[in-house]
Amino acid sequence: MTVKQKNESASDDDDDDVPLARKTKVRRKRTAKEDADAKIEINTIKEEDKYDSDEALSSVAKKRCKKAEPKTPKVPKSKPSKTPKKIVKREKSVEKQNGDLEEDDSKESAEDSEEFKWWEKENDDDTIKWNTLKHNGVIFPPAYEPLPSHVKMYYKSKPVDLPPQAEEVAGFFAALLESDHAKNPVFQKNFFEDFLEVLEESGGSRNGVQPEKFEDCDFGKMFDYFQVQKDQKKQLSAQEKKQLKLEKEAFEEPYKFCYLDGRKEQVGNFRIEPPGLFRGRGAHPKTGKLKRRVYPEDVVLNLDNEAPVPVPPEGHNWGEVRHDNTVQWLAMWRENISNSFKYVRFAANSSLKGISDFKKFEKARQLRGYIDAIRADYTKNLKSKVMLERQIAVATYLIDVFALRAGGEKADDEADTVGCCSLRYEHVTLKPPNNVIFDFLGKDSIRFYQEVQVDKQVFKNLTLFKKPPKKPSDQLFDRLDPSILNKQLQNYMPGLTAKVFRTYNASKTMQDQLDLISNEGTVAEKMLRYNAANRTVAILCNHQRSVTKGHAAAVQKATEKIEELEWQKIRLKRAILALDKTELKKNPRYFEEVGDLVKEQESVIHARIIEREREKYNKKFVRENEKRKFDGEPPLPESQLHEWLEKVDELEKEYAEELETGVQQVKTSLQNVDKLKAQIEKLDHRIETSTIQLKDREDNSQVALGTSKINYIDPRLSVVFCKKFDVPIEKVFTKSLREKFKWAIESADANWRF
Incomplete structure (x- = not known):
């Protein structure tokens, strides 16, 4: 069985597009020194599927593709080290008792990882992903521990003695009892069907009380028990939590890394998903269904021929062990909800994932040389006498101009999400002369609602596509699907799919927005402009999010x-x-605002500060004693807390006196006008920065900037922004993103352009 590779993260796997046939290799001139070294050439695309070419395609497109293609962009290159270090690879023996890999000396392993700069290399064969691969397998969720005998599910007020397999499933629902999911009729129905199935598989109720109707089931006792367990975990001291974390990290350490061609590289999701109830996004028809437990017999491992096979859990065997060096996964299994494969892959900062990201963005850059011809052709074909060509033209226009996803057919048991090719009659409302309202559920059941102006000929065609006998629930593009559309795009550029348009337009939009930014102001002001540019892209790609629960509290805190x-x-x-x-x-004028603050406002501020100070010292007292208890030291005396709180009481009296007399008490060191003015200047800067950050938070409350920044905007554009405007890269990329996009940070300078 051949398993198609998927992208590392769900957010990155944004469309169902499949790369099309034909290969194009990226080549660059090499120096004499480089010729002397062994090189690895990076192909720009990998061929996975081929399409037949006998479908109705635009003859104009075929002619265009015969024209001389623009030069393929070069692999980014940073300046090589003058004295390259030789990477020493040592592979020690493997303990077969526990399957752990004996690691190289930590310093040497760190050097291996740091020295391998794949973006300075070339790769001859893109089909071979690795030569040697060693890893320790996967971590399985812990076995189910039955509930205490007094904790039962009840049916018609009678306790049900459930076998462990069914009790576990009932517990999944009980844990969610007060959530919105548990109140959803579809969730309830799906859960109860699967629960009864598991109950039957495991031999039925042990005491003869057989649940038949969901409405008569009572999960209250189970829910109360789980709440007690949660509260006990919350009551653990910080030191106890830290200890548990350290133990967990020590257990997971052997699984976090693998050896790829002798280099120590990080593994991504090395944990098997635990069983539970599927929730899904939006109105998913399978919400509430049971995600069954995965066993070693369900898992396929992938490693090299010489690598020792990790020892499976006692009493189990691996489903299969493969040695396929043309794929980038370490393990896989099939999940039961959508019957699709789940993969253990390399982490986002690994060399293979970096190469994949680089190719994706280079493919989008390559579209620059073809976009004008594509636009000219679809504009011409808007008036084609062949209906299929008209539909292809309109779909390409919508994908290009409004960044719609291609879409695809959905099964009856999948969420009703659509893209361009799967738009139905009711998803498009026409308002003459040329306004169109799109209203449908896109990826992840996020609503796409936009009223836009379109080309007049596009409006005419949409009117034609909705012409009777078309009615609600009928397909708008009834002769088109993503495979036909992508096949047409393939005639312009190898590997071109509808998804490439989203990456191209997102990055092109970001480039245009960055060109408008002036190099002036503070770092906070520059970041405000950067986020505004990022927000423009996120809106283009419809990357929305609901306002978080903590947003109002965060805004209030920032305002205070x-x-x-x-x-x-x-x-x-x-x-x-x-x-x-x-x-x-x-x-x-310098003192105008002095009279703006009334006593009532000042009193509220005083009370807030005093309350916060008291809370701070109370927490400090508890935290210090927890630490002392953990270290076996005597606790702090109560007198220490009283001493701290007395200082707060003195501050409260000081504020009350100030409020009454209007005389301000400042430190002796500040009894100087110039020093006071310097302090005021610092406060002005802090106020300005805080105000900018608050505005940024408000502006971004309903827009997901991360998705576009990580997956659609070429990361080299963010690097250019930082280098050109002297903004620390830490302001744009978190530590994990800096590791993921190390290739972009080191290869792009301030003058790089998409």
């Missing part, structure tokens, strides 16, 4: 922080006037 900074500034200005009243005459 700005209020307190303003209050501190006013206090210092009052102190200046107390030291030198002539300052008011010298610069009256």
Whole structure:
């Protein structure tokens, strides 16, 4: 059985497009020194499937593809080290008792990982992904532990003595009892059907009480038990939690890394998904169904011929062991919800994943040389006498201009999400002369709702596509599907699919937005402009998100922080006037805001600060004692807490006196006008930065910037922004993203362009 490779993360696997046939290799001129070294050539695409060419395709497209193709972009290259170090590879023997790989010396392994800069190499054969691959397999979820005998599910007020397999499934539902999922009738129906199936498989109820109707089941006792367990975990001290974390990390350590061609590289998702109830996004028809437990017999491992096979859990065997070096996965299994494969892959910062990302963005860059011909052709074919060509033209227009996904057919048991090719009559509303309203559920059941202006001929064609006898539920593009569309695109450029358009238009839009940014202002101001550019791309790609539960609280906290900074500034200005009243005459505008803060507002700020200080010291006292208990030291005396709280009481009295007399008390070291003004200047900067960050938070509350920044915008554009405008790369990429996009950070300079 051949298993098609999937992208490493779900967010990256954004469309169902399949790369099309034909290969194009990236080549560059090499120096004499490089010729002397062994090189690995990186192909720009990998051929996975081929399509027949006897379908109705645009003759114009075929002519266009005969024209001289633009030069393929070169592999990015950073300056090589003057004295390259030789990488010493040592592979030690494997302990067969536990399957753990004996690691190389940590310093040497770190050097191996650091020294391998694949973006400076060339790769002759893209089909071979590795030569040697060793790993320790996967981690399985722990076995189910039955509930205490007094914790039961009840049916018609009678306890049900369930076998462990069925009790586990009942517990999945009980744990969600107060969630929105458990109140969903579809979720309830699917869960109960699977629960009864498992109950029957495991021999039925042990005490003869057989559940038959969901409405008569009571999961309350189980739910209460799980809540107690949760509360007990929350009550663990910080040190106990830390200890548990360290134990967990020590257990997982052997599975986190593998050896790829002798290099130590990180593994991505090395854990087998635990059983549970499927939730899904949006109105998914399978929500509530049981995700069954995965056993070693379900798992296929992939490693080299000479590598020792990891020892499976006691009493089990692996389903299969393969030695396929043309794929990038370490293990796989089939899950039962959608009957699809799940994979253990290399981590996002691995060399193979980096090469895959690089190729994806280079493929989008390659589209620059063909986009004008494609647009000219689909504009011409909007008036074609062949209906299929008209539908292809309109679909390509919508994908190009509005970044719609291609879409594909869905089974009855899948969520009703659509893309361009699967749009139905009811998803498009026409408003003359040329306005179109799109309203449908896109990927992950996110609503796509936009009213846009389209080309007049596109509007006419959409009117034609909706012409009677077409009615709601009928396909708008009734002669078109993604395979036909992608096949047409293949005539322009090898490997071109509808998804490449999204990556191209996202990166092109970001490039255009960055060109508008001026190199002025603080880092916070520059980041505000960068996020605005990123937001433009996210809106183009319809990367929405619902406002998080903690958003309102976060905004309130940020607003209160700005209020307190303003209050501190006013206090210092009052102190200046107390030291030198002539300052008011010298610069009256400087002191205008002093009278803006009324006593009631100031009193609220005082109370908030005092409450926060008391809470801080109470938490500190508990935290210190937990640490001392863990270390076997005597606890702090209560007198220590009282001493801390007395300081807060003194501060409270000080604030009350200030409020009553209007005289500000400042540190002795600040009894100087110039020093006070310097402090005010610092506060102004903090207020400005905090205000910008608050605006950014509000602007981004319903837009998911991460998806476009990670998966659609060429990361080299973000690197260019940082290098060109002197913004630390840490402001744009987290640590994990800096590792993932190391190739982009090291290969792009301030003048690089998409």
